[in-house]
Amino acid sequence: MSYLDHLDEFQCQRCLKCCTNPGYIYIATNEISRISEHLNITEETFVNSFCDLIEKPRLTLKNKPDGSCLMLEGNTCRIHSVKPAQCRDFPTRWKTQDALEYCKGLQALFTIYK
Ligand code: SF4
Numbered sequence: 130m131s132y133l134d135h136l137d138e139f140q141c142q143r144c145l146k147c148c149t150n151p152g153y154i155y156i157a158t159n160e161i162s163r164i165s166e167h168l169n170i171t172e173e174t175f176v177n178s179f180c181d182l183i184e185k186p187r188l189t190l191k192n193k194p195d196g197s198c199l200m201l202e203g204n205t206c207r208i209h210s211v212k213p214a215q216c217r218d219f220p221t222r223w224k225t226q227d228a229l230e231y232c233k234g235l236q237a238l239f240t241i242y243k
Contacts, residue, residue: 132235132242136221145204147219150231151196156180156188160213167211230239 156164165175179199180188189200190213198208206216220228220235229235 130242132238135238135242139221139234139238140147142237143204144233145201146231146233147216148201148206149197150215151192152225153183154190154198156190156213157181160211161188163211164208164213167208173203 131140161172161175165172168175168179176188181191182188185202193199195199198206200212208213210211215223220232224232224235
């Protein structure tokens with residue numbers, strides 16, 4: 130048994146590393162309306178102001194110049210309650226190969242179940 134067998138016990142430690150590490154956050158089509166509504170803007174404004182189009186036709190959230198997510202305001206996610214599945218599912222449903230090196234929540238599990 131390893132810590133990976135206990136991901137159902139994962140608790141986010143709010144270190145924000147997954148929000149500040151540079152990378153793509155993909156937006157599914159059905160997430161556009163939910164996020165736009167939450168921000169009280171039109172879908173067109175959301176896509177034009179907050180998204181990049183990469184690997185056509187995939188939309189991603191823009192990053193700030195330092196590589197962190199554009200939705201991060203201080204220690205808070207502007208769209209936390211409606212955040213994309215990619216954010217919601219990390220690191221229990223998917224993770225980067227080096228996630229244990231930066232995710233404090235995984236490190237806490239590893240400490241218990243290594
Ligand atoms: S890296 Fe892990 S512990 Fe840190 S905010 Fe993201 S999910 Fe939470």
